[in-house]
Structure formats: C-alpha cells, structure tokens
Amino acid sequence: MPLESALLNLLVDKGIISNPKKSVVIGECEEYEKSVIATVISLSYAEPKQLMDLLAEEYALPSMDFSQFNPKTAPQKYLNEDYCMKYELVPMGVVDNTLYLAVSDPSCPKAIEGLDAFATKYGISTDMIVVEEDKLQRALTILFRKNINLADDEKQEGNWFD
Template sequence: MASLTEILILRGIVPIEKLDTVSGSSAEDDGQVLELLDRGDITPSQIASARAAQAGLPFVELLDYPIDRAAVAMVPPAMCRRHEVLPIGIVANTLMLAMVDPGDVFALDDVRAASRMQARPVVAERSDLRAAIDRYHRADGELVSLSTALEEESSGTDLVLSSAQQEASEDDAPIVRFVNLLISQGIQDHASDIHIEPGEFELRVRYRIDGVLHEMQTAPKAVTNGVISRLKIMSDIDIAERRKPQDGRMSVSHGGRTIDLRVATLPTVFGEKVVMRILDNTVTGMGMEELRLLPHNFEAYRSSYTKPYGMILVTGPTGSGKSTTLYTTLHAVAKPEINVITVEDP
C-alpha cells in the first residue's frame, strides 16, 4: 500500500525530491505529512483526500454534499461528536458515514448498533466534518424544543402578533428565542443568506453556505405569522402590509461584533417569504490586498478608486463579494481629509 507522502507526490502536490526521504514506517510517514502541513506546503483537505485514496474510499467535501437529514437523525449527536462521524445518506439500505479515520472500528460498530444498518465509511476533512456536525446537531435540539413550545402556544391557530405585543414581549418568549437562534446559527455557520419560507404544512428555514442552500430547520405552520412579524419589527418593516414586497435592515450583536442584515419580504401563496442577507461589518478592517485580486486587476482597480471623479460599477451574482469589495474600498478611501457620504437602499 502506498504511503500518504507517495500519494501526494504522485498527485503533484509534494515535490518528487521528497521521495528519497520516504520510509516504510507509517509513523514516520505521518510525521512527514504533519511537517509539510505545518510549513503550509499542503492543506488538510489534500491530506484527507490522500488518506481516502490510501484506504480505497471516496473523499467528500461536506459543504457541497447533499446531506440527507433522515440519515443524520439515525445516529445520536453525542456519538457523532465522540467519534467524529456524520451519516450523510442512505444507499441500498447502507448508511453512508463520513469519518476522519475510516479505520476506527469502534466508531463503525457503535454506528451500526445505533442505526441498525450496515455502515459504509467515506473520508472527510476534520474541520469540514466538525462544521457539518455543528450545522446539523448543534442547535437542532433547542430548535425542536422551541418549535414544540410554539406549537403548543399557538393551540392550532395562527400566531398574529401586533407591533405592541412584539415590543412588549420578553426576551425569552419562544418566538423571540426562535428568531434569535436562527439568526445566530446562520452567522456562526458563515451563511451569506437566511431563507425563511412558508409552505403548505410547515415553515422551512434554509441557509446559503458557499453558494449552496442547506435546509436547516422546519417549524409548525402555525408559527409562520409570528416569526415573520418578529422579523419585520426588527427590520422596521410595516407588519400590516402583506400583499407587496418590502425591504428593510437590522443590526444584531454576535460574539462582540455588529452584524448588519438586509431583509427582503415577498408575498407567496402560503404567506410571506423572508430572505436575510448577512453583512459582516468586520470586513471593513480588511486591507485591499486581502481581497486577493490578481495583480493587474488590482492595479487597474486601485487607479480607478483613487481618482477624484468617476463611477465604479461592482457587479456579480449572489455571494460573489460585491459588498465585501465595496466595504473594503470604502475603508481604504475614508480619510480625515476626504468627505465620504454613502447612500444605501436598503
């Protein structure tokens, strides 16, 4: 069986000169790989992919993988964290299990016992796997309990909260806690957007992470009006108007940072849909070099934004970095000797 270093050399990731130092010892091979990682010559993802090739198993990147929530629910959260595993799908009555170490037989045995299914390991990078476990297990228990509390509170009828009722509500009210948790979880998961979509039988919540929408939570249909009204109050949007699209803005504090959210509502057949774009104000502390533009593009852009006149159009699809580019440029040009005025809508 080829060593990790040999696989990395064959893939052109590590210089072939390293082949002379490869030994037959697996401990020495692991030590060499860790040394290359510490020096920044290779990435954790490349190591995980090589480890998968060494074991003859598939390698998955969980951010892009369509994870089956039904499969996730088959293994308790505590077991997933203890063994660093996550079920990601069911194929031919076999549980697909993302693992850091596919040779961990104890983890495989525990998962088989918990799910009562055969488990087939696939390899994932450790930080990617931990982030996925957090995404699917971290707040699920609390969200489910809040959904239950909201359902009991509604007693089978729609929750329609007036502005006065919303403002007078306590911070620990189920609706307030539910909305706060959805927003804080989206920020922690580095989502660019939060989609709150009413359906015929339930309220669905999805996060856009790295350009891909991930379904995170569902809530009882009865709480739709209460959740939407809470978000509209926070965004200074007219809660009485439900027949036309509206835009608003809110700011929240998370982990000592101020996070802006652009909020848009859109009427649908089953109620108003809300989309929140998360704008992290900490990007204003970035330098222009951190945008990682190609050298010739950077020079062309710098010569444009340093001129005393003119107009720059920044265009691109959702999540491409338009707001980040503008925030960073604004930070670069805002100096005591220059008067800067910004106009935003919303």
C-alpha cells in the first residue's frame, strides 16, 4: 500500500504528529494495510474532526458533520456497493450535474481514482466533501448492510449514528 507521504508530512508540519509518531504510523499502515487517516485515529494521535477540518482547509474542500447525513436521501442511482466500498466514498447528492461524494481523505489516491470511476461510470462530474473517517466507515456499514430497508430502519428517526 503506497503511503500518502505528503499527508504524513502535512500532519508533522501542522504539529498533529511528531517525526517519531510518523514512523509508528508508517509501520502500522504497512502492517495492517490501513490508510494514514484511519491509522492516526486508531493510534489516538488525532481526533477525526481535527483531521477533517485540517484536510478540508488544506485542499480547499467543503466539509460537513456526516452524522447529519440521512442515508434515505442518498441518491439511489449512485449507491454502487462495489464502488463505494472499494473507494471508500458515499454519494451524498447531485447539484448542477455534479455528484458530491463523501470522503475522509482527499489526498488518498484511492479516493481520487474513485471520483474518476464514478464520473466515468455515470457520465457525471464529481467532487468531494470531506467527512470524518469514523462516520464515513459507519455510513458504509449502514448503507450496505444486507437486508436493510432504509425506509423502515428505526434508527432513521433523529441521528442515524446513535
């Protein structure tokens, strides 16, 4: 798994992790084949919201509290389980012929490849909205649970992350 060295350097430059912690992150990423963002969070080096805010600012992208996203409003046409799981993206909506996809790490080559894959498959422009890693993973789990009917899911009342 190629490591996002620019992202690691950014985290060091912003004082989120130290150089010794950077080495730990690299080792954990390689051993467990997890992303830099997921690894930094699992090691408790940073909070998901802190990383979301940093990445949104660094890449000049919008961000949102993904706990406010209701899966019933996800554009069903674009809920391709293979693509969403492979690229770790969640379609959020279409505005002015642009499909907005939730992503936790806009620097990740897999996410960038995913934007291109969605654009090619569906013939639509794509763009990213940065969300917190833990909430993105939870959304992927909820959206693609087998035998789920979102209309009947009692968790849809209020905060769907409860």
